[in-house]
Amino acid sequence: MANPQKEHGFTPIANELLEAIYSAKFNSTQLKIALFILRYTYGFSRKEHKLSLNFISRGIGVSRRYVSHELKTLINADVVTVVSKHTDTEARV
Numbered sequence: 754m755a756n757p758q759k760e761h762g763f764t765p766i767a768n769e770l771l772e773a774i775y776s777a778k779f780n781s782t783q784l785k786i787a788l789f790i791l792r793y794t795y796g797f798s799r800k801e802h803k804l805s806l807n808f809i810s811r812g813i814g815v816s817r818r819y820v821s822h823e824l825k826t827l828i829n830a831d832v833v834t835v836v837s838k839h840t841d842t843e844a845r846v
Contacts, residue, residue, distance in 0.1 A: 764792055766795055770791075782813070782815050783826065785813040786820065786824055786827060787832060787833070789813050790833060801836045803837075
């Protein structure tokens with residue numbers, strides 16, 4: 754990240770959403786998860802996307818177990834919405 758420029762890619766985030774994120778009382782892992790989800794949804798012009806715990810875990814450098822715990826916290830707080838349940842072969846959103 755020596756010279757980050759918009760021309761090299763960016764994630765458009767609505768101001769209201771960004772303000773809600775920086776105003777929330779997230780711990781560092783919850784913030785990483787929220788930003789990661791934004792990157793793989795809004796960053797690719799999507800409103801939802803299937804993301805596995807392993808994918809999130811590898812992406813933010815936090816153990817799968819802790820990601821699972823903190824993601825449940827975000828879901829219970831209505832920060833993250835589960836659109837479809839995960840199965841053994843598919844990730845949840």
